Amino acid sequence: MYKSLIRPLLFRFDPEKVHHFTFSSIRFLQSVPGVPAMFRSAYNVEDKQLEREVFGLKFKNPVGLAAGLDKDAKLYKELANCGFGFIEIGTLTPKPQEGNPKTRLFRLREDSAIINRMGFNNGGVQAAVERLKANPKGKGHVLIGGNIGKNKDTPNEDAISDYEICFDALYDYVDYFVVNVSSPNTPNLRELQDKEPLTKLLSTLQEKNNGKPKAKPILLKIAPDLTDGQLLDIIDIVKETAIAGVIATNTTISRDGLQSENRHQNGGLSGKPLAKRSTEVIRFLSEKSGKAFPIIGVGGIHSPEDAFEKLEAGASLIQLYTGFIYEGPGLVKRINERLLSQ
Numbered sequence: 499m500y501k502s503l504i505r506p507l508l509f510r511f512d513p514e515k516v517h518h519f520t521f522s523s524i525r526f527l528q529s530v531p532g533v534p535a536m537f538r539s540a541y542n543v544e545d546k547q548l549e550r551e552v553f554g555l556k557f558k559n560p561v562g563l564a565a566g567l568d569k570d571a572k573l574y575k576e577l578a579n580c581g582f583g584f585i586e587i588g589t590l591t592p593k594p595q596e597g598n599p600k601t602r603l604f605r606l607r608e609d610s611a612i613i614n615r616m617g618f619n620n621g622g623v624q625a626a627v628e629r630l631k632a633n634p635k636g637k638g639h640v641l642i643g644g645n646i647g648k649n650k651d652t653p654n655e656d657a658i659s660d661y662e663i664c665f666d667a668l669y670d671y672v673d674y675f676v677v678n679v680s681s682p683n684t685p686n687l688r689e690l691q692d693k694e695p696l697t698k699l700l701s702t703l704q705e706k707n708n709g710k711p712k713a714k715p716i717l718l719k720i721a722p723d724l725t726d727g728q729l730l731d732i733i734d735i736v737k738e739t740a741i742a743g744v745i746a747t748n749t750t751i752s753r754d755g756l757q758s759e760n761r762h763q764n765g766g767l768s769g770k771p772l773a774k775r776s777t778e779v780i781r782f783l784s785e786k787s788g789k790a791f792p793i794i795g796v797g798g799i800h801s802p803e804d805a806f807e808k809l810e811a812g813a814s815l816i817q818l819y820t821g822f823i824y825e826g827p828g829l830v831k832r833i834n835e836r837l838l839s840q
Contacts, residue, residue, distance in 0.1 A: 500825075500826030500827070500828060501825065501826060504826070505824070505826065508520065509605065509607070512601070512603075513603040513604065513605055513612070514600065514601070514602070514603045517603070521572065521573055524573060524576050524577075525572075525573060525576060528575075528576045528579065534576070534579050537576075537579040537580060538579050538581075540827075540831075541579070541580045541581035541827050541828070541830060541831050542579070542581045542831075543559065543581060543831055543834035543835055543838070544558070545834075545838055547837075547838055548560070548583075548834055548837060548838065550583075550814065550815060552743075552792045552814045552815055553674065553715040553717075553742040553743055553792055554715060554742075555641065555673055555674060555715065557583045557584055557641060557815060558583045558641075559581075559582075559583035559834050559837075560583055560809075560814070560815045560816060560837070561581070561582060561583050561805070561815075561816055561817075561818065561830050561833050561834060562582055562583055562584040562585065562586060562643070562794070562815060562816065562817040562818070563577055563582045563584070563585045563586060563817060563818060563819070563822065564586055564796045564817035564818060564819040565586040565587065565588045565589055565643070565645035565676065565678070565719075566588075566589070566614075566616075566819055567819060567822070568585060568587050569587065569588060569589065569590070569619065569620045570587070570590075570620055570621045570625060570626050570629070571587040571626040571629040571630050571642075572629060574587060574629075574630075574633065574640050574642060575632075575633070575640055578640040580827035580830055581827060581830035581831050581834065582830055583641070583815075584640075584641040584642070584643060584673075584815075585640055585641070585642055585643070586642070586643035586644075586645055586676060586817065587626060587630075587642060587643070587644060587645065587672075588620070588626075588643075588644060588645030588646060588647070588676070588678070589618050589620065589645045589646065589647040589678045589681065590620050590622070590623045590626055590644065590645065590646055590647070590664055590668070591618050591620060591622065591623065591646075591647055591648060591649045591660065591664065592622065592623055592648075592649060592660050592663040592664060592667075593622050593649050594620065594621045594622035594625070595617075595618060595619060595620065595622075595649055595650060596619055597616045597617035597618060597619025597620075598615050598616060598617035598619075598683060602614060602615045602616055602617070602765070603615075603616065604760040604763045604765070605758075605760065606756060606757075606758035606760050606761060606767075606769070607758060608757040608758045609756050609757055609758050609761070609769065609770060609771055610769050610770040610771075610800060610820075610824050611756070611758070611767055611768060611769030611770055611771050611772075611820060612767070612768050612769055612820050612823070613760060613761075613763045613764075613765045613766065613767050613768075614683070614749070614765050614766055614768070615682075615683045615763070615764055615765030615766070616683060616765075617650060617683045617684055618647050618649075618650065618681065618683070618684055623646075623663065623664045623667045623668060624667060626668075627667055627668065627671055630642065630668075630671035630672070631671065633671070641673050642671070642672045642673055643672060643673065643674045643675070643676055643717075644664070644668040644671075644672035644674070644675050644676065645675075645676040645678050645719070646661055646664035646665060646668070646675060646676065646677060646678065647660070647661075647664075647678045647679075647681065647684065647687070648660035648661065648684070648687070650684055650685065654686055654687075654689055654690060654695070657690060657695075657699065658698065658699050658702050661677060661699060661702075661703060662702065662703070662706060665703055665706060665707070666706070669710060669714065672714070673714065673715075674714055674715040674716070674717060674742070675703075675714060675715065675716045675717065676716075676717045676718075676719050676745055677699065677700065677703065677716065677717070677718050677719065677741075678719050678748070679691050679696065679699070679718075679719075680719050680720050680721040680747075680748040681748060681749070681766065682721070682748075682749065682751050682765065682766045683765055683766060688721060691720065691721065691724070691728070693731045693734075693735060696718075696735055697735050697738060697739060700716070700718065700735065700739040700741055701738075701739050703716055704716060704739050704740060704741060715741075715742035715743070716741045716742055717741065717742055717743045717744060717745050717794065718732070718735075718736065718741060718743075718744050718745070719744075719745040719746075719747075719748050720732055720744060720745070720746055720747055720748065720779070721747060721748050721749075721750070722746070722747035722748065722749075722750045722752075722772060722775045722776050722779055722797065723750055723751055723752065724779070726782065729779065729782055729783060729786070730786060732744065732783070733783060733786055733787045733790070736787075736790070736791050737787075737790065737791075741791075742791070742792065743791045743792035743793060743794065743814075744783060744791065744792075744793050744794070745793070745794040745796060745817070746776060746779045746780050746783060746793055746794070746795060746796070746797075746813075747772070747775070747776040747779050747780075747796065747797050748766065749765075749766025749767055749768045749772070750766065750767050750768075750771075750772055750775065751766065751767070752767065752771075752775070753767065754771070755771060756771060768797065768798075768819055768820040769798060769800075769820035769821070769824070770798050770800055770820075771798065772797040772798040773797060773798025773799070773800075773804055773807070774798070775797070776795065776796065776797025776798060776808070777795070777797075777798075777807050777808055777811045778811075780793050780795045780808060780811040780812050780813050781811040781812055783812065784811065784812025784813075785812070789812065792814040792815070793812055793813050793814060794813060794814065794815045794816065794817055795808030795809070795811065795812075795813030795815070795816045795817070796808075796816065796817035796818070796819065798820070798821070799816060799817075799818055799821045799829075799833075800820075800821040800824060800825055800829070801821075801825075801829070801832075802832050802833045802835075802836035802837075804821070805833045805836075806836070816833075818830065
């Protein structure tokens, strides 16, 4: 029903307006008594065989929601009812910011893709913390990843401070952290992926992490546009800083092979055109590191077969974003059911 009825209707309107409308609709529907249970019945697949233990955390299934959809932690409980094993919020910054000028979100229907140049639009980390307080540990807890970044007006030489602020604010309320230095939509952000500044940033966060009562997993989200040499640097940095793992990959600035009229828009490309490259990055990191650290695979997962490619390439967990928008929540269920049938 989603692809035949709901998606064609939603895709008639501006993508960013549809995003806000959909969020409001889901929140309203799931405020009705009994509806959350209906969502769980329709989309959740509960089975011990789906559980995964990765970087010290137990995931009820390996299919997560990537950062970017629930930037401000406004809908994590409702989205978890769509069958996800974990939800990643963010990217969050210390101060609220509007992001880049609109229009900044574009569908590429012929390519089953999206281009966005949102620019870390969010209400600031403290606002998200207030919402995350409604997610206590224990029964019903949604496993949350906190994706953190820097404000646009913070120069790179001061970026570490922004990441520290977000880390400290979120520490009590997320299960793992993701350091985002790979978005193409914040000026000069990707320069922080260079070996020296990245090592300094991750080492600083790990030192702060190790000073807490219990260290939490810190992951690094990387771009798909890195060269093999840069990926080898990433492997060295992960080992040197002893962070928990890598998320591969963020959106790409490549436009190879696109057909849609929006293909020339600036921003990060996600969706099916990213599938091959993100899998290549996962395989490279896994093989060259000797499977030394866990990898969360994301990029172009629109089917159970796409998910298996990521897992077979070396991913321990996977995340959806554009595939969730194009295929609907039934994709989460289909992937988990296919995992059980293997």
